[in-house]
Amino acid sequence: MRKLPLTLATLCVLALIAASLLVGGYHIDIPALFTDPDARSMFFISRVPRTLALVFAAAAMAVSGVVMQMLVQNRFVEPTTTGTSEWAALGILLLTLYLPAAPVMVKMIVASLFAFAGALVFLGVLQRIALRSQVIVPIVGIMLGTLVSAVTLYIANSTELLQMLAAWRSGGFSSVVRGNYEPLWVVGLIVVALYFAADRFTIAGLGKDVATSLGLPYRRIMFAGITMVALATGVTAVVVGFIPFLGLIVPNLVSLVRGDDVRSNLPWVVLSSVALMIACDLVGRVVVFPLEIPATVVLGAVGATVFVVMILRQRGKAYV
Template sequence: MRKSLPLLAAACGTAALVVTSLFVGGYDISLRTLLEDPDARDMFLISRVPRTLALVLSAAAMGVSGVIMQMLVQNRFVEPTTTGASEWAALGILLLALFAPAAPVLVRMGAASAFAFAGTMAFLGVLRRVWLRSSVVVPLVGIMLGSVVSALTLYLASGADLLQMLTTWRSGGFSGIVRGQYEPLWVVGLIVAGLYLAADRFTIAGLGKDVATNLGLRHERILLIGVSMVALATGVTTIVVGFVPFLGLVVPNLVSLLRGDDVRANLPWVVIGSVALMTLCDLIGRVVVFPLEIPASVILGAVGATLFIGMILRQRRTLHG
C-alpha cells in the first residue's frame, strides 16, 4: 500500500491540474455558473470538456509511444517527433488534402497513420545500414530525415496555397477542439492500454533480435506491431491536435532517471507525467497572454528542447567523466 502512495499523490496532483483546465478560459465558467447558467453549461460540455479530454488522451498516447520507440530502437533519445514520424504524418495529411479534400476523418486518420508508419520504417531502415558510434546521433538522424520530409511538405503546401492549413496542423493547440472533433482520440486511449498490456514483449524485443528469438519471441512481428501502434497513435494525434513535440522524449527519461528501468511499472508514471506536463503547458499558454492563447506545443517545445539539450549534455559528462 505504501508503495502506491506516491503514484496516488501524483495522480491526484495531475487530476487537480486537469480540473483547473476545465475552468480556465476566455469564457468565465465556475461551479456557480454551471448550476445557474444554461449557456455556461453548454460551453462547458461543448468546448471545455472535449478540449481537456483531447489534452489528456493525446498526452498519454505520445508519452507511451515515446517509451515504446525507445525500447524498440534501444535509444533513450527517440520518440515520434525525433524519428520523423510526425513530419511524415503531416505529409500524408497534405497529400490527402490535395487529392481528396473531402475525405472523411477516418480516411485522413488512415493516411496520416500510414505515412507515419512508412516514415518510422524508413528511419529504422537507415539505422540498420549506418553504424553509429554515439546514441546522440540516432535522434539527429531522425530529425534530419524529418526535416527533409518537412521541406517537401512545405514546398507542396506553398505551391497549392495550403500553408495556412499546414500551420494549423503544426500548431499543436487545443483551442479549436470542440465536441464532435476529439472523439477519434479514444482510439489512442485503446492503443495506450494495448501497449501497457504488451509492455513485457516490447521490453524483450528491445534487448535485440538474438536475445528475443532465444526467449521464444518473434522479434520482427513484435517490432511491426509496436511501430504500427505508435504510427496509429501519431497519425490520430496529428489529425486531431497537431504536433506534440518532445513529450515522449522528456517524460520517459525523467521517470527512468527517478525510478529506474522497470518499463511496466514506469508506464503509469509516464502517463501521469505526460498529462501533467501537457496540461501545465496548456494552462501557461492560456494565461500569459489572456484572453489570447499561445498553443501548448510552443510552450512544450521550448521546455522539451531545453530538457533535451540538458539530457544530451548530461550523457556527455557521464561518458567523459
C-alpha cells in the same frame, strides 16, 4: 503504502484537469453549471473536449516515446526526433490536396499509414549505418524529418496550403470541440495494449539476439510496436497537430527515477505527460489572457531545453 505516491500523483493530475476545465476566455464557475444553461452548454461543448484532448494527446505521445525507445534501444527517440510526425504531416497535406472533403476517419488512416512508412524508413536507415554514439540516432531521425518537412513545405507553398500547414504545426487545442476529438479515444486502447504487452517490449529492448534466444517473436513485436506508434501519431496529428518532445523527456525522466521496467513505469509516464501537457496549456492560456499561446509552443521551449541537457549529459559521459 507503495501505491500512495501513485495515488498522490493521480490527485495532482485531477487537480490540473479541474483547473483546465475552469480556465478560459468564457467565465464558467461551478455554480453557473447548475444555474446558467449557456455556461453549461459551453462547458460540455468546448471545455470538456479540450481537456480530454489534452489528456489523450499527452498519453499518445508518451506511449509512442516509450515504444520507440524500447524498440530502437535509444533514449533519444520519439515521433518528433525520428521523422514520424513529419511523415504524418505529409500524408495529411496530400490528402487535403487531392481529397479535401475526406472524413476524419480517412484522414486518421492516411496519417497513420504515412507515419508507419516513416518509422520503417527510419529503422531501415539505422540498419545501414554505423552507430558509434546514441546521439547519432536522433540526429539521423531529425535529418530525415527535416528532409520530409522540406518536401511538405514545398508542396504546401506551391499549392497555397502553407497557412493550413502552419496552423496544423502550431498544435493548438483552442479549436477542439465536441465532435472532432473523439478519435483520440483510440489512444486509450493503445495504452491498455502496451500495458499488457509491456514485458514483451522490455525483452525486445534487450536486442534481437537476446529476444530470439528467449523465444520472443522479435519481428512480430517490432511490427506491433511500429503500428502502435503510427496509430498514436496519426490520430494525434489529425486531431490536435504537432506535439514536440513530450514522448522524449517524460519517459527518460521517469526511467531515471524508477528504472526501465515498462509495465511499472507506464502509469507514471502517462500521468507525468498529462500533467506536463495540461500545465503547458494553462500557462499558454493565462500568460497573455484573453489571448492564447499554443500549448505546444510552451512545451517546445521546455522540451528543447531538456533535450539539449540530455544530449550534453550523454556527451559528458562519453568523455568520462
